[in-house]
Amino acid sequence: MVNITFPDHAVRQFPEGITGLEVAKSISEGLARNILSVKVDNEIWDVSRPIKKDVEIKFLTWDDEGGKATFWHSSAHLMAEAIEAIYPGVKFGIGPHIENGFYYDIDFVDHVISSEDFPKIESKMLELAREKQTFVRKEVSKKDALDYFTRKGDEYKVELLQELEDGQITFYESGRFIDLCRGPHLYDTGPIKAIKLLNIAGAYWRGDETRKQLTRIYGITFPKQKELTDWLILLEEAKKRDHRKLGKDLELFTFSQKVGLGLPIWLPKGTILRERLEMFLRKVQKKAGYQPVICPHIGSVELYKTSGHYQKYGESSFRPITTPVPGEEFFLKPMNCPHHCEVYKSKQRSYKELPIRFSEFGTVYRYEQSGELHGLTRVRGFTQDDAHIFCTTDQVKEEFKGVIDIVMLIFKALDFKDFTTQISLRDKNNQEKYIGSDENWDKAEKAILEVAEESGLNTVIVPGEAAFYGPKMDFLVKDALGRKWQLGTIQVDYNLPERFELEYIGNDNHKHRPVMIHRAPFGSMERFVAVLLEHTAGKFPLWLSPDQAIILPISEKYQNYAEKVFSLLNNSDIRSQIDDRNEKAGKKIRDAELMKIPYMLIVGEREETEGTVSVRKHCEGDLGPRKIEDFIRFVNEEVTKELGDIYL
C-alpha cells in the first residue's frame, strides 16, 4: 500500500501501483473526466503512470497551467502524427508547449509547406484525436532509442539522444507516432476537440543560426470549440491595439522608405505625447538629483575603441563616417555612455561630489538586422532616456534602489501592473563575450542580486543575458499580442570607468575609481510609447493626450465663440483644437470619438449666450454644460490627480 497526500493534507491509502486516474476515479467520476495530468511530489506525471511510493498528489485540469501544458504538449504530438501521416519521411526536431499553445520544429525535407496546408493538417489532427489514441509511456535504453531513430533517419532525435543519459530515456507512443519525449501526456487524444494552426516560421535547429533552418508550425488547441472561438476573438481584439495601427490612426508617427528603414518619424501629435513623457521624467529626475547634459550624435572612432564598443560591434554598426582628413572616422553614437564618461572627465572629481548623475535624452543609432525591425519597438534610431550615475562602491546599492524607485514611479503613473523583472548575469562558460575582470563582474553581480533581494521585487535570474560590460536588471512588459519587450534597464558597470580611467579623489587624498550605473527607466521613448499605446489602446491619460479637448461648433455661426473658447483653453495650457468642418455635430462627435480625444466641447446657441461649453467625455458621453472656467479647473484637477505631486 502507498500513502497519498492530497492538497488539503488528507492522507489516504491505495494499493501500490495505482495510477493518478484511478485515484481520481475513487474521488469522483467528474474529476476523473477532467484531469489532464497529475502533480506527483512536484513533478508532473501522466495520469496513467503507476504510483509506487508515498507521495503528495495534486490533480491538474484545464484550469491549471500544468494541465494546459500537458494538453498542448500532447497536441504537439498529435500534430506531428498528422504531419507524418500526410508527409511521410519528414524529420522532427522539438515540439514543446508554450505560453499559448505549442509548436513543432519539423524538417520537411523536399516539401515546402505554407499556411494553405493548415486545413488538411487540422482535419487530420481532428480525425486522429477522435480515435482517442492513448499515450503510452515506455522506458527505453539509450541503445534501443538510438537504433530506432537511426533506422528512421531522424538525425535531430539522434542528436538529442546522444546528450541524454542511459536510464532516463522515455518514448511516448500515440497511434502510429513514436517520439522521444520526457512527457507527461494526456491519457488519450480524446479531449483535444478544437484545433487551430496559427502560423509558420523558420527556426534554426537548436537556435543556432549556423545550423539548418527547420519549419516551425505554431498551433493552439482547446477542449471545447467555444474556447477556441473566444480565443480567436480575443486575438482579433488584441490586433486592434497594435501600436503600428494605432500610431497611424491617431497620427502619432510614421515611417518612410525614403528617410530610411527603421527610422521613426514623429508626427506633431506623437511629438506632444513624447514630450509630455520626457517632461515628466525630467521633473522626476530633477528631484532625484540628476543633471541634464547634451552630447553630439556622433563620436570619434577613438571614443568607441576606448569604450570597447568598436571591438564588440564595429562590424554590425552603421559604417563609420569619414571626413576629408585621411584616416579620420566618426561613428553615429550607438550608446551615450562613452560620451558621459567624457563629461565626467571634464574636470577633477572629489568624493564629496559623488554620486554624480548625468542624464540625457540621447538619440542613438544601431544597425539592426532588417528582419528584426518592428514598428516602434525595434528600430535603427531611437532616443534613450539615458543617465549614468558615477558613485563609490559603497553607494552602488542605494543608487540602484533609487533607480528602481523611478521605474516603479513611472509604472505606477501609467498603470503598468503586469511587468516582470529580469536579472541578467554573465555566462561563465563563455567568458570571451565579456570585457572586464572576474573580480569586477563578481562585485557587480553581487550588488544587483542583493538589491533585488532587498527590494522585494519578484525577479527572474537569467545567466548569459548580461551586457558585454556588466550585469543588468531589466523590466519587461508584454505587448498586445503577448510578446515581451524590455523597457526599463539598470546596469552596473565596473569596466567602463576602468577603460576611461575615471577617477575621484577620496577622503584619504588618494585616487579611486568610481562605479558606473547605466539606466533608462523608459528604455527608449520609441519602445515605451509603443507599449504604452498597446497598453492604453490609444486612450491616454489626460496629461498625455496630444489633444485634451476638441471644440465642436454646431454650425459656422458659432465659429467666433469656438475661437474664444479655444483661446481661453490655450491660455491655460490645455491642448485643444476646433473642428470647423462643415459637418453636423453627430459627425464631428463620431470622428472625435474615433480619434480618442478625451473631451468634446459642443458649442452652439445655448453655450454662447450662457458662456458655457457642453462637455462630452470620450467613451462615456454627455456630462452636460459647464462654464468655460469650470471646465479649465476640472481639467487641471484631473491632471493633478493623475500625476500626484509631479507638476508639469
Next chain:
RNA sequence: GCCGAUGUAGCUCAGCUGGUAGAGCAGCUGAUUUGUAAUCAGCUGGUCGGCGGUUCGAAUCCGUCCAUCGGCUCCA
C-alpha cells in the same frame, strides 16, 4: 541576415480560370447652417510595390529586387 506569407487610389478592401481596373471612407467643389457616434450631390485620384521575362495581350503566369507581416537568429 534566414524561413514563409503578403504588396491594387491617402485608408480599408473587391477584381473567377490572363482580354489594358472597381467600392466604401478620406480629399476637393457645391448645396445644407446643422445639438451628442456618419447630411446630400458632383468631382478628383491608381503606368495594380520596382525591374525583367512568357504571351497577340499581364494586376492576374514566371524570375528577380524592394518593402511589409509572422517567426528564427541578433539586440551595446
